[in-house]
Amino acid sequence: MYTVFFIGTAGSGKSTLVAALSTWMEEQGFDVGVVNLDPAAEYLPYVPDIDIRDRVSARKVMKQYKLGPNASIIAAVDMVVTEAERIKEEMEVVGAPIYLIDTPGQMELFAFRQSGAYLVQKLSDTHSLVVYVADAVYIQTIDGFATTMLLALSSRIRFKKPQILAVNKADLLTEEAIVNITNWSEDPETLLESIDLPSYEKEILRSVANMGGFVEPIFVSAKTGDGLDKLYYQLQIHYTGGEDAQ
Ligand code: GDP
Ligand code: MG
Numbered sequence: 663m664y665t666v667f668f669i670g671t672a673g674s675g676k677s678t679l680v681a682a683l684s685t686w687m688e689e690q691g692f693d694v695g696v697v698n699l700d701p702a703a704e705y706l707p708y709v710p711d712i713d714i715r716d717r718v719s720a721r722k723v724m725k726q727y728k729l730g731p732n733a734s735i736i737a738a739v740d741m742v743v744t745e746a747e748r749i750k751e752e753m754e755v756v757g758a759p760i761y762l763i764d765t766p767g768q769m770e771l772f773a774f775r776q777s778g779a780y781l782v783q784k785l786s787d788t789h790s791l792v793v794y795v796a797d798a799v800y801i802q803t804i805d806g807f808a809t810t811m812l813l814a815l816s817s818r819i820r821f822k823k824p825q826i827l828a829v830n831k832a833d834l835l836t837e838e839a840i841v842n843i844t845n846w847s848e849d850p851e852t853l854l855e856s857i858d859l860p861s862y863e864k865e866i867l868r869s870v871a872n873m874g875g876f877v878e879p880i881f882v883s884a885k886t887g888d889g890l891d892k893l894y895y896q897l898q899i900h901y902t903g904g905e906d907a908q
Pocket of ligand 2: 677678765766767
């Protein structure tokens, strides 16, 4: 069983990308399972095989414990942990060879609380991977690019899993923006020259970049389907070194 977790800031398009990639894979004839781990999702653009909301719902937590919207989402995400074992069992019963796992809208709840790292460990079988989903509109600015790379690095430190960086919503980027982003990742000096930062922070960023912290992104659009083949190919490389998983 190969588990692929989609992590990223709120609104970056994790759920839409899970929907688009799972549909694309099905069209190619691949067997794929989809898991929703967001207890606060109001609407999902796909039909999950396993849905945490059947067990934990932020809405119910809000009513039952008389919490505000924020506190109830935090509590619900923490409560997902108690269901980890059952989710894993359900995944084994469904028996898909590869699972795409959608995570809570707000990345901080999943990445920077205890529950997320535990869930990733628990639901990882022999192979697992994190797809860090970045928002194209945000990453096209100099500061947006630098902070996205640092957030993606935080996520790598947090989950301790191989990770790929998908820049979603590429349909909203001009050719020029795509070239810029690619150049910044290939040659960080082009970004460091123009970034407006105090020298100490700039040196820290330079060190991160020189150590390979500016990873090369894959451009995708969950909306148009562009780049889904490339994303799938990357998933394959991590799994088998290039051959299809099934
Ligand atoms: P999540 O919070 O990361 O799960 O983000 P969602 O999947 O809910 O998407 C947030 C918003 O971005 C929605 O309005 C989506 O329709 C939109 N969106 C997602 N992917 C794309 C894309 O590839 N292109 C464009 N233009 N919009 C997208
Ligand atoms: Mg979502």
